[in-house]
Amino acid sequence: MAIVKAKEPKKHKKQTLGMKIMTIVLSVISVFYVAPVFFVLMNSFKSNAGISRGVFELPNAETFQGFQSYITGMFFGDFPFWQTILCSFFITVFGVALILVCTSMCAWYLMRSNSIICKIIYYFCIFSMVVPFQMVMFTLAKTADTLKLTNPVGILVVYLGFGAGLAVFMFSGFVKSIPIEIEEAANVDGAGPLRTFFGIVLPIMKPTFISVGILETMWIWNDYLLPYLILDKTYYKTIPIHIQYLNGSYGHTDTSAIMALIVLSIVPIIIFYFACQKYIIEGVVAGAVKG
Amino acid sequence: MFKKRNRLFFLIFVLPTFAAFIIGFIYPFFSGIYLSFCKFRTVSNAQFIGIDNYIKAFQNEGFLQSFWFTCVFVVLSVVLINLIAFAVAYILTLGIRGSNVFRTVFFMPNLIGGIILGYIWQQIFNGILQKYSTNLALNETYGFWGLIILMCWQQAGYMMIIYIAGFQSVPHDLYEAARIDGASKSQILTKVTIPMMAPSITICTFLTLTNSFKLFDQNLALTNGLPGVVGAGGTTIYKTEMIALNIYKTFYANQNSRGIGQAEAVIFFVIVVVIALAQLYFTRKREVQQ
């Protein structure tokens, strides 16, 4: 199984002409890659009239309005954006934490037990990975509502349930590769399952924890339809819901404010990305190879 | 490790996940299948009516249109994304200057959600199209290519990462051996690298396949199905609507069409399962060969 080495061996090969050309070509493409982000940043400082006049024009004295859109979008209105960010943060952080703890325990048990029930649960988990969300969309929303899971705490349960498939699958794949002798040795030493799991298995699983954590974070943070259908939107909105709500012509479309809020919602992601780039890329590879 | 009678630890280890799994998946899934055979507004007033919904789903022009649109989109996006990702990954593993920076930049769009990406690109495309006096909502060709560009921009980086890992896992001695045997560069690529990359290619193909097939957020935010064209009988058919969005709209636009929407969702599910089984088949075959 392939895992990207954290740091590729830094031997600077001699750069041939072809390689130099490639560097230049890729640099140009890179500029196009980051351009949309600057496009949003630039427009967030312009007034609505300025955006309407031309989206590619740089802000000038007439159209520049500084941080006004940020301030109005962030703190004013019926649903200030800081509440949305808080809500998104809460759901993502606790949702991922819950998934990691519960599914890793579950996967370990499922792999170490031979009962039929465990086999059935395991195969259901794998099966759930292929089911498109539209299939359960309506009934899931209805179930969540009946059980009063329409708040940021309740939705964690839904995320645990719907996200269990991939997580259990990935953890199981790793547990299979842990030699059972280690655990048996611990068992002989008198450690119960709980101590064995938290003392021995969990530390070994650290790389998988990171992989699963990254994949689930990317999913939950950006998820739109599930929270849209489940959350009580009078009180709670996540970032994608908020943006779509504004875009969906809520009375009047304030393009400038939308741009500002997009900038605000991208900033945490970029910081997160630069802080954990190595893990993110490893996580993606590990997830892909197993999924 | 665990004996069958060990109930307590089953409760501690498995039950939380299992209970959530029933709420979040098992129950909604089975009641969803049941409801596809019913006429209903809410779950409580469902009436069993047999396969009527399925017949209506296959007669639904909008659904069929979205199905073909999705198929064309999937084929093109899978080919393009993989070609681009493979090529970039190949170049980046040659050891050119700035490889790490490029890798970082190309992967970045994956972290931004579909709704936000869709909105950003809508503004960009409309800004460009405005100069030519047109708009995404006016011509399905623009909407189609817009979606393709958006998906390439977002997904190529992800696949690139997987391809890079694939390239790095090819043992160096193989290249050495080929070189000693006098193989040319293109021969090494086609006879050594690509066969050794087969696992990565399979993975990436299926990842892009399922991602494109299930696409929803980007579709909603970028075109929302527009433009619409008046079809036979005066019903408006939305030209850039993909299956997932069509099902969603069928479901929530009209209370009377819920059963049809659920039936369409089941059809959609079956298609996705067929794709997944195909993947399983290819993976197995590959493992046997090795």
Add this chain to the structure above:
Amino acid sequence: MKSTTLKRLAALGLAGLMTAGALAGCSDNSAAPDSDAAKTGDASKGSVYYLNFKPEQDKAWKALAKKYTKETGIDVKVETAAEGTYESTLTAAMDKDDAPTLFQVNGPVGLANWKDYCMDLSDSDVLKQLTNDEFALKDGDATYGIAYVIETYGIIYNKTILQKYFDSDFASVKSIEELNNFDQLKKVADEIQENKDALGVKGAFTSAGMDSSSDWRFKTHLANMPIYYEYKEDGISSTDAIKGTYLDNYKKIWDLYITDSTCAKTDLASKTGTDAETEFIDGDAVFFQNGTWEYGALTKGGLKDKDLGMLPIYIGVEGEEDQGLCTGSENYWCVNNEASDDDKAATLDFINWCVTSDTGTAALADDMGFVIPFKKAKEATNKLVKCDAEMVDAGKTPVTWNFTTMPSEDWKNGVGTALTQYAAGKGDWDAVVKAFVDGWATEYAKANG
């Protein structure tokens, strides 16, 4: 012979009586428990959940809800659906256990969809407050909805600029009184468009934006005109198949809007409601099709009462010199029949308070700019409402709101898309006609099938 006839008659009569009795029994069974239940419900234990239709008034409703909670301690939650998504939002919300207790339907078509969820309001206090029975939405003997706002739309014009035009030498129409049919309107618009630089405007009409924040002005409100005249001609108030008699007139006015406009026809697809509003406020255009609800935004933008006037929408129908503005309601309050008795009682108390208390009526009139059809209504300060009153006083016949009989949201979207394509030159007018006429029959069958 005679006796058999008698017997038959008697039997018939008996059967008739029995049927009537059974019917009465039925209606008793269905209606009575509900209203009783609402009366037995304890409002102080209930709460109100209002799914509001009007995004423009979202803030004002939330503020009013807060005041009510402060005054009575009863919780009132207000949620507003984004423009054009009320039906789907309501559908999703009604699936929930905590469903809205107060929602609205747009008229008979909406009621047909939601009747199962509507409580009979016949015995409610708020119904007695209505100034006119025609504002109650009835089905048989039962009243399921109560109109809470009467609105008017037409072509809002900038008085100052229009006067400048009347005073100029290129004007062939010299006063507002002469501007009383489509030909005159076209003459004025064309001349303004030709001399836009002299008048300092960018076009006669604001951009007829077809973005979803603005397309309802044309796919719904403007489309009311041909429907109104067809219904009037045929003497009907709704139909399962529209003939499209006046669609040529619809084309005429639409052509005028998109030709004498502030922007190129091809730009309309992405123009928003905010764009049009900004153009009008900035004095870039003279005409702006919109309604009384727009008053708040216009005055906030800096326009004064003396700048504002409203014209009827002329589409070139004979005798339209006497046509007035379009006045009606597409906003009928309904109380959720499936809510608990306590919540029903609380909801009824809340709406009654809204239309009777000083705080409530003041908020509706001043903050929301509504004209409400209730006895204790406070007079609106809205200049555009006054325009309507003047028209009625002058003997003009108001155009009724027949767009409430449009078969579905999908129908409106279909017409809207076709209009967009036509405006951009990508589609022909036939597509609009097809979506209008054929689409009506199809959608009607779907919604009622």
